[in-house]
Amino acid sequence: MTNYKLSLENISKSFGTLKANDQVTLDVRPGTVHAVLGENGAGKSTLMNILYGLYRPDEGRILVDGQAVAIDSPRAALAAGIGMVHQHFMLVGQLTVTENIVLGMKGQGLKLDLATHVRKISELSQSFGFEIDPEAEVMKLPIGMQQRVEILKLLYHNAEVLILDEPTSVLTPNETGPFFELLERLKSAGKTIIFITHKLDEVMTIADDVTVMQDGKVMASLPKSDTDPANLARIMVGREVLFQVKRSSHASGPVVLRLADVSASNTRGLTALDQVTLEVRAGEVFGIAGVDGNGQAELAETIAGLRPVDSGRIFLSDSDITQTSISDRADKLGIAYVPEDRHRDGIVLDESVAQNMILRTYDRAPFARFGFFNPGAIRDHAERLTSAFNVRMQSVDQEIRFLSGGNQQKVILARELEGEPKVLIVAQPTKGLDVGAIEFVQQQILVQRDRGVAVLYISTELEHLLDVCDRVGVLFSGKLMDTVDSSEATPERVGLLMAGVAA
Amino acid sequence: MERVYRVLFHLRSVWAIIAALAVGSILILAAGSNPIEAYYTLFQGAFFDYWGFASTLVKMCPLLLAGLAVVLPLRAGLFNIGAEGQIYIGALFATVVALYLPGVPGPLHIIMCTLAGALGGALWALIPALLKAYQGINEIIVTLLLNFVALHFVSFMVSGPMMEPGAPYPYSPEIPDTLFLPHVLPRTDAHFGVLVGVVIAIAMYAVFKRGVFGFTLATVGRNPDAARYAGMSVRRHIIVSFLIAGACAGLAGTFEVLGHRYRLFHAFSQGYGYDGIVVAFLAGLSPLFAIFSALFIGGLRSGANMMQRAMGIETTVVEAIQGLVILFVAVSLAFRYKVTEIGKAIARRGELEQALEDKTSDGKE
Numbered sequence: 001m002t003n004y005k006l007s008l009e010n011i012s013k014s015f016g017t018l019k020a021n022d023q024v025t026l027d028v029r030p031g032t033v034h035a036v037l038g039e040n041g042a043g044k045s046t047l048m049n050i051l052y053g054l055y056r057p058d059e060g061r062i063l064v065d066g067q068a069v070a071i072d073s074p075r076a077a078l079a080a081g082i083g084m085v086h087q088h089f090m091l092v093g094q095l096t097v098t099e100n101i102v103l104g105m106k107g108q109g110l111k112l113d114l115a116t117h118v119r120k121i122s123e124l125s126q127s128f129g130f131e132i133d134p135e136a137e138v139m140k141l142p143i144g145m146q147q148r149v150e151i152l153k154l155l156y157h158n159a160e161v162l163i164l165d166e167p168t169s170v171l172t173p174n175e176t177g178p179f180f181e182l183l184e185r186l187k188s189a190g191k192t193i194i195f196i197t198h199k200l201d202e203v204m205t206i207a208d209d210v211t212v213m214q215d216g217k218v219m220a221s222l223p224k225s226d227t228d229p230a231n232l233a234r235i236m237v238g239r240e241v242l243f244q245v246k247r248s249s250h251a252s253g254p255v256v257l258r259l260a261d262v263s264a265s266n267t268r269g270l271t272a273l274d275q276v277t278l279e280v281r282a283g284e285v286f287g288i289a290g291v292d293g294n295g296q297a298e299l300a301e302t303i304a305g306l307r308p309v310d311s312g313r314i315f316l317s318d319s320d321i322t323q324t325s326i327s328d329r330a331d332k333l334g335i336a337y338v339p340e341d342r343h344r345d346g347i348v349l350d351e352s353v354a355q356n357m358i359l360r361t362y363d364r365a366p367f368a369r370f371g372f373f374n375p376g377a378i379r380d381h382a383e384r385l386t387s388a389f390n391v392r393m394q395s396v397d398q399e400i401r402f403l404s405g406g407n408q409q410k411v412i413l414a415r416e417l418e419g420e421p422k423v424l425i426v427a428q429p430t431k432g433l434d435v436g437a438i439e440f441v442q443q444q445i446l447v448q449r450d451r452g453v454a455v456l457y458i459s460t461e462l463e464h465l466l467d468v469c470d471r472v473g474v475l476f477s478g479k480l481m482d483t484v485d486s487s488e489a490t491p492e493r494v495g496l497l498m499a500g501v502a503a
Numbered sequence: 504m505e506r507v508y509r510v511l512f513h514l515r516s517v518w519a520i521i522a523a524l525a526v527g528s529i530l531i532l533a534a535g536s537n538p539i540e541a542y543y544t545l546f547q548g549a550f551f552d553y554w555g556f557a558s559t560l561v562k563m564c565p566l567l568l569a570g571l572a573v574v575l576p577l578r579a580g581l582f583n584i585g586a587e588g589q590i591y592i593g594a595l596f597a598t599v600v601a602l603y604l605p606g607v608p609g610p611l612h613i614i615m616c617t618l619a620g621a622l623g624g625a626l627w628a629l630i631p632a633l634l635k636a637y638q639g640i641n642e643i644i645v646t647l648l649l650n651f652v653a654l655h656f657v658s659f660m661v662s663g664p665m666m667e668p669g670a671p672y673p674y675s676p677e678i679p680d681t682l683f684l685p686h687v688l689p690r691t692d693a694h695f696g697v698l699v700g701v702v703i704a705i706a707m708y709a710v711f712k713r714g715v716f717g718f719t720l721a722t723v724g725r726n727p728d729a730a731r732y733a734g735m736s737v738r739r740h741i742i743v744s745f746l747i748a749g750a751c752a753g754l755a756g757t758f759e760v761l762g763h764r765y766r767l768f769h770a771f772s773q774g775y776g777y778d779g780i781v782v783a784f785l786a787g788l789s790p791l792f793a794i795f796s797a798l799f800i801g802g803l804r805s806g807a808n809m810m811q812r813a814m815g816i817e818t819t820v821v822e823a824i825q826g827l828v829i830l831f832v833a834v835s836l837a838f839r840y841k842v843t844e845i846g847k848a849i850a851r852r853g854e855l856e857q858a859l860e861d862k863t864s865d866g867k868e
Contacts, residue, residue, distance in 0.1 A: 306731060327734025339732060348726045350847070355718065359733045368715045375713070 004066070005030035005192045006051075006082070006161055011060035013046055020046040021057070022216040028161070028209070033183060033193045035207035035224075037200070037236060039292045039460055043216035044196050048163050051194075052084040053077040064161075083159030085150040087166050093139030097121065100138055101153045125152060128185055144175040148182070155191075162186070163194045168202060180206050198291055200229045200236075200499040212236050233495030236291070252470065253282030254317075256454035257303070257423050262312035263478075264302045272298040274478035275312065280423070280454040285445060287469030287486070288458040289494050295478040296458045297340055300427040303456065304337040305329045306345075316423065330360050336421035338412050340428040340458070342405070346412045349401040353393055354382035356400045357415050385414040406437030413444055424448050427458040442468050462491055462498075476500040516785050516796070519831035527824035534816050541810055545821070548809030549802035555809060557691030561763055563801035565590065565772070567700040568755035569779025570786065570793040571707060572624075572748040576642075577788055578711065579724035579744055580851025585631060585646025586752040587776025588653030589624035593753025594760050595657050596623030598665070598767040601678040601760070609681035616682060617757055624753020625746045627653060632745035636738040639856070642745075650776065658769045665767065673769035684762035696758030700797075703751060707790035720744060724851035737855070752776060781825065784832050788845055800825065 006028040013021040021043050028034045038044050049055045051062065053071040061068050069080045077083070091100050098118045121134040130148050138146060147167065154162055168176050183193060183206055195207060203210050204224065211221040212235045220235050257280040266272035272295045280286040288296055301307035303314060305326040313322045316333055329335040339345035347356045358367050358378055366377040382396035389410045393403050400408060409429060416424070426445060430438040445468055449455050459465050465472055466489055473483040474497035481497040511518075528538030548555040569586040576583045597620035600612075607615065631645035662673035684694040711717040723730045723740040730737060755775060760767055782800055786792035807821035 304732075325734065326731070330734065337732070341728075344726070344728045345732045346729065348722050348729050350725045351722070359722075359729065362718060362733070363715050371715050372709075372713050373715060373718070 003030075004028060005064070006194075007063040007066075008047070008051065009061050009063065011047065011050060011057045011062075013050060013055060013057050019216050021050070024060070024213070024216070024218050026211055026218065026221065028192055028194060030192050031187060031190050032208035033187055033195055033206050035195045035197060035203040035210040036213060037197060037203055037210055037232065038213035039198055039236065042213040044213055045165065046216075047213070048084060048165060048194070048196060051077065051082060052163060078154075078157050078159060081158065081160035082163065083154030083157060083161070084163040085147065085154065085165065085167060087169060089146050089150055091138050091146055091149060094137065096135050096137055097132055097141075097149050097152075098134045100149060101134075101156050105157070121152065121156060124155060128152075128155070128189070129182070143170050144179065147171070147179075151182075151186075155186075159191075161192045161194065163196070165196045166198075167195070168197070168199070198236075198293060200232050200291065203232065204229055204499075229499030229501060230492050230495040233291070233498045234491050252284040253452060255279045256282045256317055257456065258315040258318075259303070260313045260315065262302060262314060263310045264298050264307055265310055266298055271310075272478050273302060276475075276478075276480045278473055278480060278483070280456055282422075282454050283449055283452045284471065285449050285455040285457050285469045287465040287472040288456065288475055289462055289465050289472050289498060290460065290475035291498055292460045294475045296427065296460075296475055298478075299475065300337065300340065300425050300456075300458055303423075303425055304335060304339075327360070331364075331419075334419060334422040336416035336419070336424045338409075338416055338424075338426040338429050340431070342408055342412065347400050347408060350399060352397050353386065353391070353400050353403070353411060354378050354396040356411055357382040357385055357396075359415065361419070385418060386411070389414040406433045406440075409433060409437065409441060413441065417444065417448065420451075421448075421453060424453050424455045425458070426455070428460065429457075430459065430461065430464055438464070462494055466491070466494075474498055515835035516787060516792075516832060519785070519828055519835055520799070522831045523824050523827035526827050527820065530820050530823055531816060534820060536814050536816050541814055541816055544813045545806035545810045546802070547806075548813075549806030552809075553688070554691060555805060557688045557693035558805040558808070559798065559802045560687070560693040560697045561801075562804045563797045564694070564697040564700050564758055564762070565755035565775040566778055566782050566801050567697070567704060567793060567797035568751045568758075569776050570782030570797050571700070571704055571779075571790055572628075572752040572755075572776075573779050573783035574786070574788050574790055574793055575707065575720075575748045575751070576744045577783065577845075577848040578717070578720050579740055580848050580853075580855050581635070581724075581741060581744060582643045582852070583628065583631075583646055583745065583748050583752075584643055584780065585628060585649050585776070586748075586755070586779045587772060587774065588646070588650035589627045589749045589752030590756035590759070590772050590776050591650075591653040591657045592627040592756070593620040593624035593749075594756030594767055594771070595660060596620050596753070597757035597760050598675055598678065601682050602665070602676060605679070612679075613682055613684070613761065616761060617754065620757025620760075621750035621753045624751070624756065625749040628745040628749025628752070629742070632742045635745075636741040654770065654772075657767065661767055661769050667766070675767040677766050678760065680765075682761055683765060684758065692763060694758065694762030696754075696762045699754065699758070701794055703754075704790045704794050711790060716743075724848070724855060727855055741855075752779070755779075778825070781829050781832075784845060785828060788848060 004027045008024060008026040011021050011024045024047055036044050046055065050057050053073045053076050056072060062071055064080050071077045071080060092103065098114060098121050101121055102117050118134045125132045125134065130152055132145060132148055132152060138149060147170065151162065171179055186193060197203060207224050209223050212219045212232060214236065259276055259278050261275045261277055262273055263271065263275055264273040276299065288299065290296055298307055302309055305324060309322060313320055315321065321329060321333060324333065343349060358381065362368060366374055368374065379396055386393065386396060391407050391410045393407060400411060429441045433441065445455055445457060457465065457469055466486055469486050471483055471485055472489050472494060474481040474494060476498060477500065484493065524542065531538040531541045549559050550556055569590065572586040572589065573583050597616045600616045600619040627649065630649060631642045634640040634645055635642040658673060661675050665675045667674055667676045684696060687693050687695055687698060719735045720740055723735055723737050727737050759771060764771060778800060782793055782796045785796035803821055803825060807818040810816050811818050
């Protein structure tokens with residue numbers, strides 16, 4: 001018991017009705033790298049923010065070196081020897097490295113003796129091989145070096161446990177190697193590192209132990225030597241199969257949607273899709289599996305026309321649509337798109353259900369004529385669709401923000417399926433929905449398939465994909481690893497591909 | 504109880520005015536007069552006297568149009584502090600067409616002057632709109648600073664190239680009398696411009712209520728990501744909303760020249776563009792209510808003159824009262840901040856900034 005550097009015991013934390021952490025227990029051995037693995041929203045960040053004193057847990061306790069400690073602020077965390085490097089750095093760009101590091105330090109007296117600090121920081125930097133000039137202005141340093149400044153800051157404040165939140169997400173592949181070497185040096189100096197990530201390969205490279213979280217719970221906690229990527233992938237995405245969707249045998253038609261060597265960048269300008277080539281046939285559900293953040297969102301946005309391609313071409317029934325605008329793709333070509341982030345992209349929360357139903361057809365008759373709306377037609381349309389999709393609400397004039405997530409999703413589905421689309425892109429359509437709503441969404445996808453629609457179904461929930469899809473392709477760091485027939489797709493096989501291991 | 508509260512809440516502009524008048528009465532007392540008598544003189548003069556009401560309407564015209572120039576971009580969360588400058592450039596364009604295009608028949612010439620004025624204001628507003636849409640530069644600062652550029656540019660024009668020969672003061676020659684706007688109240692200064700303002704306000708209300716553009720503009724403000732998904736161009740809405748706003752303010756300047764002063768004067772606007780912000784916020788950002796808030800502020804201005812003449816109270820007291828109105832409207836935003844149109848508009852601004860940071864933020868390019 002006492003030989004753990006840090007222990008979390010039965011930590012729970014709720015936000016409203018959402019249990020972000022549910023009885024989480026975590027033991028970290030001293031001088032190790034302990035990876036906390038999980039998808040976005042699994043509760044990793046909440047847990048670390050509790051450890052760092054930003055949130056107070058509803059229950060549970062934290063032990064450092066076997067002693068219970070109360071951590072109610074980041075300062076208290078640092079006093080207990082726990083420091084954290086956030087995904088977004090907490091640095092003042094205009095100040096030097098040294099000024100950033102001593103910023104907020106207590107016991108400075110009236111006069112700041114910067115020269116002494118510069119010398120000490122320089123020594124500390126050299127002892128770990130940071131290669132940082134203590135007098136450099138922080139904003140002139142590359143992002144990888146800024147990250148080192150953050151770590152140096154913690155070391156200078158005598159942190160023993162370093163929490164690194166997705167540290168490689170800001171690094172280029174070339175910076176990752178040296179960064180891992182740095183972590184090794186820190187480890188051999190006796191520091192304990194908690195490494196938050198959703199990337200399996202990083203866990204296998206750097207971690208000693210790994211804890212897998214899902215839906216706020218710890219699914220497994222084990223030494224790396226006892227596991228392998230496929231196993232981790234299964235634990236991470238594996239979910240009880242709650243129901244079985246009936247899938248009729250299928251006869252798929254001609255190729256409708258074709259991507260040829262499509263590359264695209266994410267919002268930060270880094271390559272997110274790397275020469276993806278795929279074909280989706282009429283009457284087929286093509287699944288895209290993968291750990292979140294491997295290019296799924298960019299793939300959907302690129303096909304829908306929200307994100308420009310860097311290279312490659314997109315074809316719809318042999319005509320090139322690479323340069324076609326979003327609204328033409330939706331309206332004229334029949335590419336329906338159910339976006340992953342409902343609240344951000346799919347609906348306008350301040351608008352009524354009826355207005356949201358015409359979000360992509362608002363300027364078309366009968367909804368609008370001569371630049372003005374026809375409320376009667378809009379309302380009739382909304383009432384027809386909401387009753388067909390059994391949307392639970394008070395009236396179509398109600399603001400959509402007051403509907404449950406499942407009912408909001410039904411509104412989006414109803415809207416997107418209305419125009420009898422040729423292609424349907426659905427991204428994470430079951431995220432945050434209850435079982436009944438999930439089943440409804442999946443059935444709708446199959447109805448469309450049987451109608452002859454080419455469906456691209458993106459999900460991180462492997463079981464759901466395997467239930468519904470005819471073929472499954474796996475995205476890993478922007479590349480389409482392989483495509484497997486769903487009859488041959490086992491969780492193990494897809495899991496390996498998700499970890500970037502080619503079959 | 505809930506309903507009573509809601510009614511009281513929606514009347515918050517009225518409470519702000521009452522509170523401002525109450526505090527203003529202390530100022531009048533300090534000036535040595537009876538506040539009740541003073542306010543009676545003010546409102547009697549501004550609204551219940553034929554000539555006084557005409558004078559109220561004269562002031563209402565630029566206030567209303569400037570107010571609309573603030574209301575429209577705020578629907579997408581954009582602040583137009585530049586109505587003042589747009590008024591000046593609009594007036595300049597209208598005067599140029601009025602003075603240097605002789606021989607055009609009167610009614611057609613009026614229309615050309617009006618269109619030129621609207622164009623001038625729109626072009627002046629296009630500068631901040633382009634900077635905002637393509638470079639993400641803060642439109643509040645750009646519109647504000649351009650006011651001074653416009654003010655001094657017009658001063659330069661009327662004290663140099665366009666100055667009336669031998670004039671004692673910087674102003675242009677008088678425009679031909681065929682261009683004088685018809686009056687809406689016989690034998691007074693109250694000109695046709697105020698009706699144009701009311702018509703635009705009602706049209707804007709209709710577009711906000713039922714128009715496709717009102718919906719897309721609000722959607723761009725409410726959720727730029729969803730707007731893009733729906734095929735609406737965020738940039739185009741920024742630019743179009745500023746063009747229309749600038750045209751409204753340009754008309755305010757135009758009508759000052761064609762309907763009221765018949766010349767382009769140096770520094771003629773006296774802050775109508777800034778008062779337009781008061782009009783907009785007092786109206787709770789509704790184009791329809793802007794008619795009434797412009798009427799009220801116009802009435803305060805014209806009544807102040809009466810009050811000064813009748814009772815010797817300085818008009819600066821009324822300026823202070825107007826300042827207090829703004830203060831109390833701002834205070835009223837603290838109550839249930841999130842549900843007001845103004846609160847929503849401020850929230851939209853933040854969203855829009857976010858969307859502009861994403862370089863791929865535009866749908867139709």
